[in-house]
Amino acid sequence: MLQLDLQYFAGEKTEKATPKKRQDTRKKGQVAKSQDVNTAIIMLFVFLSFLFLGGFLLDRSLAVFTTVFGEYMLWELTEASAFTLFLEFLQQFAWMIVPVMLVAFVAAVIGNYIQVGVLFAPESIKMKLEKLDPIKGAKRIFSWRALVELAKSFLKITLIGVVTFAVLWLQIDEVLQLSLTSLGDIVSTLGLLTLQMGLAGSVVLIVLAVFDYLYQRFDHEKNIRMSKQDLKDEYKNTEGDPLIKSRIKQRQREMATRRMMQEVPDADVVITNPTHFAIVLKYDEEKSDAPYVVAKGADFLAQKIKRIASENKIEMVENRPLARSLYESTEIGQPIPEEFFKAVAEILAYVYQTNNKTPRRNTK
Known part of the structure; x- marks a missing residue:
């Protein structure tokens, strides 16, 4: 009996129409x-x-x-x-x-x-037999x-x-x-x-x-x-709509890109291809034992990263094989693989020496 009552209330039209409806x-x-x-x-x-x-x-x-x-x-x-x-x-x-x-x-x-x-609304003028x-x-x-x-x-x-x-x-x-x-x-x-x-x-x-x-x-x-x-049915249908899903994913990518770009001004170095790839690295010994990737991009996104780095006076180093390898083998927020330690260390040492910097420490 209780189940029947719940079904009745679930089927009763008491909610305001959604924008889609x-x-x-x-x-x-x-x-x-x-x-x-x-x-x-x-x-x-x-x-x-x-x-x-x-x-x-x-x-x-x-x-x-x-x-x-x-x-x-x-x-x-x-x-x-x-x-x-x-x-x-x-x-x-x-x-x-x-x-x-x-x-x-x-x-x-x-x-x-x-x-x-x-x-x-052409559907409203269609011939419907039920009207007869x-x-x-x-x-x-x-x-x-x-x-x-x-x-x-x-x-x-x-x-x-x-x-x-x-x-x-x-x-x-x-x-x-x-x-x-x-x-x-x-x-x-x-x-x-x-x-x-x-x-x-x-x-x-x-x-x-x-x-x-x-x-x-x-x-x-x-x-x-x-x-x-x-x-509930509308929510399921909307979530299952490929167009809606693609829009959600596109919005998520846009938000991730904006967050990624906000990290570029605090980076240590940008390794470039020089035109196709750009990998942004940062070293903070309190957060990670190895330099980690804060941003990366290819083609148009790479050019945007380089522009932001240039505006914030972030050192850019051209190393084609290293840039391509890092782009293919790393993800944003992850430390670089061990096989790249030596090459990246040499680049960071050069950057720190050129700019009279020392590795960042987290003082919090």
Whole structure:
């Protein structure tokens, strides 16, 4: 019984998603996103565009009506004239609709970018047969999420209806007097009322969209939670990934190289090839009975070692066979093999004599 309880808790999704899990779900197109945010931004941008495009759209509309009743009504209706009229109307309406559609498109891009940034997830648009399963479809319809969406829709309709009615009610006197005004004043008043109701509704929808986005984030975080077993499995898979292992090894090599370079300024001598190999030796009789290797490198690394040694005035001695042999037979931190004692001793004696030095002693 206890074992079953432990298995249950191990499978319960109580842990926050790891960065890898978030990245994997993002690749699948599963992100925290609210459609209400897109709708609210599009609606706001479109109605704001009417403030700048209103005059242009009115002039275009009047020009179309003037042309229709002043010229086209006098045309003889034939197949050719009907086709010409269709193309003309299509062009005129395109001039009026395309700017608004461009504004809506830009607003849609901004709305998506604010929420999810740049995201390309082709997997999310793949055809999946399980989406056609009627049982799963019924579960989605009668799920808790569907009830939440229904409540949200009811709240949006109610609030937007109340706000737009309030705008209309505040202008009720002007509305009742429309029958006594000219056609131009009627169009102007109706256009202004439409703009005011649209902007008011957009503001209400933006406020609701903010709360909906917070709910979508909460729901998304809950859905991508992981169990303790999921964390263990991910750790095993990550550690077993050859790419991850190679990166870890590369980072370890970089750290070892940095530590090795930090030891070069305290060395006694650098034995070079002179171009291909560089072996850095140090003798401290308190640490070792023989000189030991503090750094070594070949090619580019050898040149870097020589540069650091030169900057710190470390003696460099060229001995091609010795440098190559030491490079192949020694490891960093290890004393040199016994067969190299005599050759290295002669070099150290020369270095100490040249620089008036004595072997380092550890006084700690």
